[in-house]
Amino acid sequence: MTRNAQTLRRALLGASAIALMAATPAAAQQLSGRVTDGSGTVALEGATVAIPSLGRTASTNGDGVYRFQGVPAGQYTVTVTYVGAAPVTQDVMVDADGAIADLRVGPDSAVTDNILVVGQRGSLFASLSRERAADNVVEVLSADAIGRLPDQNVAESARRISGISVQNDQGEGRFVVIRGIDPTLNTTSINGVRVSAPDGGSRAVALDVVDADILDALVITKSLTPDLDGDGIGGNIDIQTASGFDRDGLFIKGQVKGIYTHNSRDLGEKLSLAASDQFWDGKAAWAGAVSWNSRTFATDNKEPADWTDADADDGLLFYPEEMELREYNVTRERLSASLNFDFRPNENNDLYLRGLFNDFRDQEYRQGAVPSFGDGYFDESASSAANGLAVIRSGEIDGEEYALEFARHLKDREETQRIWSVSGGGQSRFDLWTVDYQAAFTHSEEDEPGSIDTVDFVAELEDPGAIGFDVSDPLFPRLAFVDPATASFFYDPANFEFDEQEFVDGYTEDEEAAFSADFTRDLAFGEHSGFIKFGGKARLREKLRDSEILIYDGYSPDDLTMEPFAIDVRYPVGAFGPGVGESYSDFFFANRGDFELNRFDSLFDTHIENYEASEDIYAAYAMARADIDRLRLVGGLRWERTEFESRAGDARVFEEFDGDPVPTIGDSGGLPLNAQCYDEDGAPLSGISGSTPLDMEFMCLGDRNGAKDDDDFLPSLNARFEASEDIIFRAAYFRSLARPEIEEVVPVVEAEQNDEGEREAFIGNPDLERQVADNFDIGVDWYIGNNGVLSAGAFYKRIEDYIALQTFEGVDYFGVTFDEVETAVNLDDAEIMGLEFNYQQAFDFLPSPFDGLIGGANLTLVDGEGTLADGREITLPGQSETIANLTIGYEKYGFDVRLTASHRGNYLETINEGGEGVDRFIDNHTQWDLRAQYDVTDNLTVFADVTNFNDEPFVAYLSVDDRKLLSQYEEYSYTASFGVKFQY
Numbered sequence: 012m013t014r015n016a017q018t019l020r021r022a023l024l025g026a027s028a029i030a031l032m033a034a035t036p037a038a039a040q041q042l043s044g045r046v047t048d049g050s051g052t053v054a055l056e057g058a059t060v061a062i063p064s065l066g067r068t069a070s071t072n073g074d075g076v077y078r079f080q081g082v083p084a085g086q087y088t089v090t091v092t093y094v095g096a097a098p099v100t101q102d103v104m105v106d107a108d109g110a111i112a113d114l115r116v117g118p119d120s121a122v123t124d125n126i127l128v129v130g131q132r133g134s135l136f137a138s139l140s141r142e143r144a145a146d147n148v149v150e151v152l153s154a155d156a157i158g159r160l161p162d163q164n165v166a167e168s169a170r171r172i173s174g175i176s177v178q179n180d181q182g183e184g185r186f187v188v189i190r191g192i193d194p195t196l197n198t199t200s201i202n203g204v205r206v207s208a209p210d211g212g213s214r215a216v217a218l219d220v221v222d223a224d225i226l227d228a229l230v231i232t233k234s235l236t237p238d239l240d241g242d243g244i245g246g247n248i249d250i251q252t253a254s255g256f257d258r259d260g261l262f263i264k265g266q267v268k269g270i271y272t273h274n275s276r277d278l279g280e281k282l283s284l285a286a287s288d289q290f291w292d293g294k295a296a297w298a299g300a301v302s303w304n305s306r307t308f309a310t311d312n313k314e315p316a317d318w319t320d321a322d323a324d325d326g327l328l329f330y331p332e333e334m335e336l337r338e339y340n341v342t343r344e345r346l347s348a349s350l351n352f353d354f355r356p357n358e359n360n361d362l363y364l365r366g367l368f369n370d371f372r373d374q375e376y377r378q379g380a381v382p383s384f385g386d387g388y389f390d391e392s393a394s395s396a397a398n399g400l401a402v403i404r405s406g407e408i409d410g411e412e413y414a415l416e417f418a419r420h421l422k423d424r425e426e427t428q429r430i431w432s433v434s435g436g437g438q439s440r441f442d443l444w445t446v447d448y449q450a451a452f453t454h455s456e457e458d459e460p461g462s463i464d465t466v467d468f469v470a471e472l473e474d475p476g477a478i479g480f481d482v483s484d485p486l487f488p489r490l491a492f493v494d495p496a497t498a499s500f501f502y503d504p505a506n507f508e509f510d511e512q513e514f515v516d517g518y519t520e521d522e523e524a525a526f527s528a529d530f531t532r533d534l535a536f537g538e539h540s541g542f543i544k545f546g547g548k549a550r551l552r553e554k555l556r557d558s559e560i561l562i563y564d565g566y567s568p569d570d571l572t573m574e575p576f577a578i579d580v581r582y583p584v585g586a587f588g589p590g591v592g593e594s595y596s597d598f599f600f601a602n603r604g605d606f607e608l609n610r611f612d613s614l615f616d617t618h619i620e621n622y623e624a625s626e627d628i629y630a631a632y633a634m635a636r637a638d639i640d641r642l643r644l645v646g647g648l649r650w651e652r653t654e655f656e657s658r659a660g661d662a663r664v665f666e667e668f669d670g671d672p673v674p675t676i677g678d679s680g681g682l683p684l685n686a687q688c689y690d691e692d693g694a695p696l697s698g699i700s701g702s703t704p705l706d707m708e709f710m711c712l713g714d715r716n717g718a719k720d721d722d723d724f725l726p727s728l729n730a731r732f733e734a735s736e737d738i739i740f741r742a743a744y745f746r747s748l749a750r751p752e753i754e755e756v757v758p759v760v761e762a763e764q765n766d767e768g769e770r771e772a773f774i775g776n777p778d779l780e781r782q783v784a785d786n787f788d789i790g791v792d793w794y795i796g797n798n799g800v801l802s803a804g805a806f807y808k809r810i811e812d813y814i815a816l817q818t819f820e821g822v823d824y825f826g827v828t829f830d831e832v833e834t835a836v837n838l839d840d841a842e843i844m845g846l847e848f849n850y851q852q853a854f855d856f857l858p859s860p861f862d863g864l865i866g867g868a869n870l871t872l873v874d875g876e877g878t879l880a881d882g883r884e885i886t887l888p889g890q891s892e893t894i895a896n897l898t899i900g901y902e903k904y905g906f907d908v909r910l911t912a913s914h915r916g917n918y919l920e921t922i923n924e925g926g927e928g929v930d931r932f933i934d935n936h937t938q939w940d941l942r943a944q945y946d947v948t949d950n951l952t953v954f955a956d957v958t959n960f961n962d963e964p965f966v967a968y969l970s971v972d973d974r975k976l977l978s979q980y981e982e983y984s985y986t987a988s989f990g991v992k993f994q995y
Contacts, residue, residue: 040080040081040082040083040084040105040107040108040109040442041078041079041080041081041082041109041358041440042062042078042079042082042087042089042103042105042109042110042111042112043076043077043078043079043109043110043111043112043358044060044076044077044111044112044113044114045071045074045075045076045077045113045114046058046060046071046075046076046077046091046093046113046114046115046116047075047113047114047115047116047259048115048116048117049115049116049117051113051115051259052258052259052260053257053258053259054071054073054074054075054076054256054257054258055071055075055093055116055137055140056071056072056073056074056075056137056140056141056228057070057071057093057137057140057141057142057143057144057145057151058070058071058075058077058091058092058093058114058116058140058144059091059092059093059140059143059144060077060089060090060091060114061089061090061091061092062079062082062087062088062089063088063090064087064088065082065087065540066538066539066540066638066640067079067540067638068638070141070144070145073227073251073253073254073256073257074254074256074257074353075257076256078440079533080440080442080443080444080445080533081442081443081533082105082109082110083105084105084106084107085104085105086102086103086104086105087102087103087104087105088100088101088102088103089101089102089103089112089114091114091116092736093116093117093136093140094135094136094139094140094143094794094797094798094800095117095132095133095135095136095139095140095797095798095853096116096117096136096797097797099114099115099116101114132798132853132855132865132902133153133155134152134153134154134155134156134159135156135799135851135853135865135867136798136853137151137153137155137156138150138151138152138153138156139794139800139851141153141228141230142792143739143792143794146236146636146643146645146729146731147232147233147234147235147236147645147729147743148232148233148234148729148741148743148788148790148804149230149231149232149233150172150173150174150175150230150231150233151172151228151229151230151231152168152169152171152172152228152229152230153228154226154227154228154253156171157223157224157226157229159907159909159942159944160223160909160911160940160942161911161940161941161942161956161957161958161988162184162223162958163183163184163219163222163223163304163345163958164183164184164218164219164220164221164222164223164345165187165218165219165221165222165223165226165229165248165250166184166185166186166187166217166218166219167183167184167223168223168226168229169184169187169218169229169231169248170184170187170896170913171896171898171911171913172229172231172869172896173802173847173849173869173871173896174189174190174191174231174233174847174869174871174894175187175188175189175231175894175896176188176191176891176894176913176914176915177913177915178194178933179936179965180217180219181308181310181339181341181981181983182308182310182959182965182981182983182986183219184218184219185217185218185219186215186216186217186218187199187218187231187248188245188889188891188894188915189231189233189245189246189248190233190245190246190806190843190845190847190871190873190894191843191845191871191873191875191889191890191891191892191893191894191916191918192244192245192808192843192873192887192889192890193245193887193888193889193890194215194245194889195213195214195215195749195752195889196243196244196245196749196782196889197215197243197244197245197246197247197248198240198242198243198246198247198248199216199218199247199248199249199250200240200247200248200249200250201249201250201251201252201367201432201453202249202250202251202252202365202367202432202434203249203434203449204365204432204434204449204451204453204525205240205453205523205525205550206250206430206432206453206455207453207454207455207521207522207523207552207554208455208521209428209429209430209455209456209457209519209521210457210519211457211517211519211556211753211754212752212753212754213752213753213754214750214752214753216248216430216455217428218248218250219345219371220345220369220371220428220430221250221347221369221430222283222302222304222345222346222347222369224266224283224285224300224302224347225252225283225285225300225301225302225347225348225349225367226250226251226252227251227252227253227254227257228251229248229249229250229251230248230249230251231246231247231248231249232246232247232249233246233788233806234727234729234743234745234786234788235247235725235727235745235747235786236634236645236647236727236729236745237632237633237634237646237647237648237649237725237726237727238529238544238546238632238634238647238649240548240550240630241630241649241651241723241725241746241747241748242651242747242748242749242750243747243749244747244748244749244782244784244786244808244810250367252298252300252349252351252365252367253285253287253298253300253349253351254287254296254298254351254353254363255287255288255289255295255296255297255298255351255352255353256289256296256353256355257287257298258287259289260288260289261286261287261288261995262285262286262287262288262994262995263284263285263286263993263994263995264284264285264286264992264993264994264995265282265283265284265285265992265993265994266281266282266283266284266990266991266992266993267280267281267282267990267991268280268281268282268283268304268988268989268990269281269988269989269990270304270306270986270987270988271986271987271988271989272306272307272308272309272984272986273984273985273986273987274308274309274310274311274982274983274984275307275308275309275340277306277307277308279304279305279306279307280304280305280306281302281303281304281305281306281988281990282302282303282304283300283301283302283303284300284301284302285298285299285300285301286298286299286300287299291354294354294355294356295352295353295354295355296352296353297350297351297352297353298349298350298351299348299349299350299351300347300348300349301346301347301348301349302345302346302347302348303344303345303346303347304344304345305342305343305344305345306342306343306986307340307341307342307343308340308341308343308983308986309338309339309340309341309581310337310338310339310341310981310982310983311337311338311339311582311583311584311981311982312336312337312338312339312979312980312981312982313334313335313336313337313488313584313585313977313979313980314334314335314337314978314979314980315331315333315334315335315488315976315977315978316331316332316333316334316335316978317331317332317333317385318330318331318332318969318971318976319331319332321389321391321394321401322391323391323394323395323396323401324391324392324394324395325395325396325397326396326397327396328394328395328396328399328401328482329482329485329971329974329976330401330480330482330488331480331482331488331976331977332383332384332385333381333382333383333384333385334381334382334480334488334490335379335380335381336379336380336381336582336585336586336587337377337378337379338377338378338379338580338581338582338587338590339375339376339377339378340375340376340377340378341373341374341375341376342373342374343371343372343373344370344371344372345369345370345371345372346368346369346370346371347367347368347369347370348367348368348369349365349366349367349368350365350366351363351364351365351366352364352365359439359440359441360437360438360439360440361437361438361439362435362436362437363434363435363436363437364433364434364435365432365433365434365435366431366432366433366434367430367431367432367433368429368430368431369428369429369430369431370427370428370429371427371428371429372425372426372427372428373424373425373426373427374424374425375422375423375424375425375426376421376422376423376593377420377421377422377424378419378420378421378580378587378590378591379418379419379420379421379422379465379590380417380418380419380587380588380590381417381418381419381420382415382416382417382478382490382501383415383416383417383418384403384415384416384478385416386413386414386415386416387403387404387405387413387414387415387478388403388404388405388408388411388413389401389402389403390402390403390404390477393477393479393493394479398483399481399482399483399484399485400479400480400481400482400483400491401479401480401482402477402478402479402493403415403477403478403479403480404475404476404477405472405473405474405475405476405477405497406473406474406475406476407475412473414471414472414473415471415472415476415478415497416469416470416471416472417469417470417471417472417500417501417506417507418467418468418469418470418507418510419467419468419504419507419573419588419589419590419591420465420466420467420468420591421463421465421466421576421590421591421592421593421595421596422462422463422464422465422466423462423463423593423595423596424459424462424463424464424515425459425460425462426457426458426459426462427456427457427458427459428455428456428457428458429454429455429456429458430453430454430455431453431454432451432452432453432454433451433452434449434450434451434452435449435450435451436448436449436450436451443532443533443534444530444531444532445530445531445532445533446528446529446530446531447527447528447529447531447546448527448528448529449525449526449527449528450524450525450526451524451525451526452522452523452524452525453522453523453525454520454521454522455520455521455522456518456519456520456521457517457518457519458517458518458519459515459516459517459518459558460516460518461514461515461516462514462515462516462517463512463513463514463595463596463599464513464514464515464560465511465512465513466509466511466512466513466591466595466599467509467510467511467512468504468507468508468509468510468572468573468591469507469508469510470500470501470506470507470508472497472500476494476496476497476500477493477494477497478490478491478492478493478494478497478498478501479491479492479493485974485975485976485977486966486968486975486976486977486980487977487980488977489585489586490585490586492586501588502588502589504572504573504574504576504577504589505572505574506572507572507573507574508570508571508572508573509565509566509570509571509572509573510564511562511563511564512562512563512564512599512606513560513561513562513616514560514561514562514563515558515559515560515561516558516559517556517557517558517559517560517620518556518557518558519554519555519556519557519558520553520554520555520557521552521553521554522552522553522554523550523551523552523553524550524551525548525549525550525551526548526549527546527547527548527549528546528547528548529544529545529546530544530545530546531543531544532544536637536639539637539638539639539640540637540638541635541636541637541638542635542636543633543634543635544633544634544635544636544647545631545632545633545634546631546632547629547630547631547632548628548629548630548631549627549628549629549630550626550627550628550629550630551625551627552625552626552627552628553623553624553625554623554624554625554626554753555621555622555623555624556620556621556622557621558617558620558621559617560613560616560617560620561608561613562608562609562612562613562616563606563607563608563609564607564609564612565606565607566605566606566607567605567606567607568605573589573591573595575594575598576591576592576594576595576598577589577590577591577592578590578591578592583982584980584982609693610689610692610693610694611689611691611692611693611708611710613693614689614693614710614712615662615664615710615712618660618662618712619660619662619759619760619761620660621659621660622657622658622659622660622753622757622759623657623658623659624655624656624657624658624753624757625654625655625656625657626653626654626655626750627653627654628651628652628653628654629651629652629654630649630650630651630652631649631650632647632648632649632650633647633648634646634647634648634727635647641732641733641734642730642731642732642733643730643731643732643733644728644729644730645728645729645730645731646726646727646728646729647726647727648724648725648726648727649724649725649726649727650722650723650724650725651722651723651725651748652720652721652722652723653719653720653721653722653723653750653781654720655717655718655719655720655721655750655756656716656717656718657716657717657718657756657757657758657777658714658715658716658717658757658758659714659715659717659757659758659759659760659775660712660713660714660715660759660760661682661683661686661711661712661713661714661715661758661759661760662710662711662712662760662761662762663682663710663711663760663762663763663764663772664708664709664710664762664763664764665708665709665710665711665764666708666763666764666765666766682711682713682825683713683714683715684713685713685714686711686712686713687711687712687713688709688710688711688712689709689710689711689712690707690708690709691707691708691709696709715758715759715760716758717756717757717758717775717777717778718777719756719777719778719779721780721781723746723748723781723783724746725745725746725747725748726744726745726746727743727744727745727746728743728744728745729741729742729743729745730742730743736794737793737794737795737797738791738792738793738794739791739792739794740789740790740791741788741789741790741791741792741804742788742789742790743786743787743788743789744785744786744787744788745786746783746784746785746786747783747784747786748781748782748783748784749781749782749784750781750782751776751779751781751782751814751835752814752835754775755775755776755779755814755816755835756775756776756777756779756835757775757777758775758776758777759773759774759775760772760773760774760775760824761773761774762774762829769830770827770828770829770830770831771829771830771831771832772824772829772831772832772833773832773833773834774824774832774833774834775834775835776834776835776836779814779835779836779837780811780812780837781812782810782811782812782813782814782837783810783811783812784808784809784810784811785808785809786806786807786808787806787807787808788804788805788806789804789805789806790802790803790804790805790847791803791804795852796856798852798853798855798856799850799851799852799853800849800850800851800852801849801850802847802848802849802850803846803847803848803849804846804847804848805844805845805846805847806843806844806845806847807842807843807844807845808842808843808844808875809840809841809842810840810841810842810843810877811840812837812838812840813837813838813839813840813841813877813887814835814836814837814838815835815836815838815877815879815888815922816833816834816835816921816922817833817834817835817836817879817880817922817923818831818832818833818923819831819832819833819834819880820832836880838877838878838879838880839877839878840877841875841876841877841878841887842875842876842877843873843874843875843887843890844873844874844875845871845872845873845874845875846871846872847869847870847871848869848870848871849867849868849869849870850866850867850868850869851866851867852865852866852867853865854866860903860904862903863901863902863903863904864899864900864901865898865899865900865901865902866898866899866900867896867897867898868895868896868897868898869895869896870893870894870895871893871894871895872892872893873890873891873892873893873894874892875887875890879922885919885922885930886918886919887919888918888919888920888921888922889918889919889920890918890919891915891916891917891918892916892917892918893914893915893916894914894915894916895912895913895914896911896912896913896914897911897912898910898911899911905945905946905947906943906944906945907942907943907944907945907946908941908942908943908944909941909942909943910939910940910941911939911940911941911942912937912938912939912940913937913938913940914935914936914937914938915935915936915937916935917932917933917934917935918932918933919931919932920932920933920967929969929970929971930969930970931967931968931969931970931978932967932968932969932970932975933965933966933967934966934967934968934975936963936965937961937963938958938959938961938963939959939960939961939963940956940957940958940959940960941956941957941960942954942955942956943955943956944992950993950994950995951991951992951993952991952992952993952994953989953990953991953992954988954989954990954991954992955987955988955989955990956987956988956989957985957986957987957988958985958986958987958988959983959984959985959986960985962982962983962984962985964980964981964982964983965979965980965981965982965983966979966980966981967979967980
């Protein structure tokens with residue numbers, strides 16, 4: 012039996028034993044109950060329940076339940092506090108059988124509006140109550156708040172939280188950024204179960220896959236305790252779905268929405284439904300939600316490349332030698348569904364089964380036009396630095412031949428990402444003991460079945476001609492047609508002939524099985540109450556990428572031009588001309604046998620794309636909590652062992668050269684023992700000797716293995732001091748880690764040796780150390796008048812072995828000296844520090860009608876730096892120095908209006924972009940959104956919202972000699988939605 016199978020068997024036996032214990036009745040002298048709103052129907056999570064005479068406190072869970080184990084018999088006064096409501100006090104008698112005391116907070120909704128659980132106030136109070144009761148530093152966004160925001164997915168909802176920003180893709184939020192820290196240093200979970208990433212090379216989970224409408228809450232954990240997974244230097248994003256015990260009786264809500272996208276002039280739709288109920292005399296409950304939407308949108312893009320400096324007659328002029336113009340048309344469908352079952356056979360046992368499914372499909376058609384001037388002649392006399400005009404010519408000039416090259420391409424790709432998870436477990440209580448147990452399985456995949464990744468048609472102008480670049484604004488360069496004949500050539504599709512096509516059939520799969528058990532015992536530390544807790548967890552993960560890439564570089568019957576496939580392209584951000592229509596895809600599949608397959612390039616590209624990796628993580632921890640008067644301390648130690656193994660391709664191309672002997676398999680040339688070499692036609696070679704050079708281009712393909720084991724000890728301490736009823740101080744220290752990106756650590760080798768013997772390569776680094784951070788947090792929360800909060804905090808992170816991609820010259824690998832190698836390396840220690848400020852307030856103390864105002868603002872300032880191997884200091888990749896969010900709302904007379912703004916400062920994305928010695932940055936981004944709704948009846952609401960109504964583009968730039976030169980520009984315009992919501 013293998014080691015993993017033995018571990019799995021032990022975990023299953025342990026989980027089975029615990030489940031059997033759960034079925035055994037246990038005598039427990041406990042005081043428990045449920046905290047609800049004034050109507051008694053809606054559970055309040057995060058309410059603080061206290062027994063002052065015993066110095067004990069507890070907070071309610073998702074269904075409003077609180078428990079005190081081991082309470083001596085007697086009469087007690089119990090108090091409950093919840094943000095937005097007056098404290099409630101109740102006398103309770105505990106006898107030998109314990110006691111049940113249900114508590115209601117706030118007015119009865121039958122008498123007056125229940126402001127605790129509906130509207131903007133309700134969502135604000137729900138979030139603040141959970142944050143206030145937490146032992147560590149967390150931020151919460153409730154379901155009601157999510158439903159009142161103009162957000163399309165989980166990532167966009169998260170950006171409303173203090174210290175949170177998002178990285179966008181195609182104008183929609185995708186990756187969550189916590190405190191300006193790269194999203195690859197965060198972790199993501201669903202109902203506490205770790206989610207793996209469908210993307211082939213990254214650990215970061217793209218949260219545009221999950222629709223916001225199926226959430227019950229979104230919880231961002233910023234400081235870790237020992238019972239939480241130790242990876243997550245930035246923090247953890249937990250997606251929580253509803254329980255059927257959250258509300259009494261049958262509950263149904265739904266939404267029908269139309270979506271108008273301005274750039275595409277298209278109308279999409281969205282449907283969502285959520286419901287819950289109890290059965291079996293209230294011992295069991297179910298809750299489910301489903302959301303589906305489909306929309307078509309367009310993106311206008313330009314990407315200059317190969318910026319060069321040239322001397323015009325009046326000074327130095329920077330211009331790009333190539334600029335790719337892109338126009339995207341994407342049809343996006345998103346299906347998200349959740350289904351949860353809960354069972355409470357008795358007071359001492361809770362069992363659950365939770366499932367979540369997400370299906371995210373993009374059908375993308377991308378038109379491209381690429382003018383390239385690298386082989387052209389820069390005309391100094393016609394160019395002007397003062398006017399920002401660069402002129403490049405073709406033809407015979409001074410006895411030399413110069414050419415202008417233009418390309419047009421089509422990308423026709425359907426990509427599907429799926430994430431699903433299922434988990435089962437429960438909690439059992441035995442006198443002073445509480446046992447939590449869980450088994451979970453998550454699956455993520457990315458499927459790209461038979462896509463035309465790119466087809467290129469190329470036109471080369473060798474006759475006399477001229478074209479220009481208007482670079483007066485280097486962050487928005489434009490084509491300038493200074494010669495009508497050249498413009499006519501550029502716009503004529505008959506001049507563009509088939510050059511190359513890439514066909515991709517790709518699949519990535521990431522699966523993880525996890526088993527955990529946690530044991531908690533309530534006890535007293537002298538006169539002070541608390542608990543000890545210990546447990547263990549096993550996470551067994553497998554990831555693979557299996558792709559086939561086919562390169563076609565010819566068409567045999569005759570010359571194939573793009574003229575039969577030409578279409579008009581709407582491109583408002585510059586000159587574009589005709590595009591390659593979707594009819595080309597039908598033509599290719601109908602005539603695939605007439606296209607010439609380049610077996611050499613196909614074998615090479617396929618080989619470097621694929622890998623297999625396994626990552627098993629075993630953890631154990633011990634911790635304790637003590638309530639010392641108004642001070643709460645939570646601390647302990649976690650141990651995690653990581654066992655990582657991987658296998659990836661080694662692919663090397665050797666162009667025709669003379670002089671050096673050919674590297675042989677297994678010798679100092681470094682080719683793996685399992686390598687197979689192929690000639691320029693892709694046919695296998697045999698009998699290669701290192702003694703005689705080959706007079707042809709050839710390649711060798713093999714596989715390499717990597718393995719690394721690590722042990723980490725992760726201490727933590729969280730302190731919470733309640734200076735008064737309104738002021739809470741917090742401090743935390745914890746040690747955490749971030750494991751390397753998959754694409755960085757798998758032992759892939761992609762190398763090329765040219766006809767002069769120069770060697771360049773990208774090489775994976777299986778010896779990368781994981782990043783380990785010491786994290787410090789300190790902060791204060793002032794709860795203002797029980798209807799708002801003012802918070803301030805500071806944090807500091809010192810990261811050991813920070814990882815970055817770098818390019819090196821003249822380095823040795825496998826006994827071979829490479830002229831240039833790009834690889835991931837561990838840098839010297841990096842530091843991140845920052846300040847956080849947050850203000851949230853319901854202004855119900857103002858005179859009418861201003862008592863309907865609700866406002867909030869947060870600001871995060873971050874400073875961090877790392878040092879590269881060459882001694883250069885940089886800001887850390889992905890780190891924004893400024894993050895800010897603003898919310899202004901009004902809720903009264905049935906109206907609910909919310910105006911929001913999200914700002915993210917610029918950040919370094921890529922070090923040494925393209926090996927050119929310059930860095931790529933993502934520019935500042937500020938987006939304004941608006942949501943307005945009106946309650947027609949108690950059960951029916953109409954709404955409308957607009958996202959990005961300020962038409963904020965995406966901008967990336969290269970930093971060259973203190974200049975900002977455009978690297979990428981994308982424009983999305985606004986999206987408007989309108990619809991109805993109903994609730995029963």
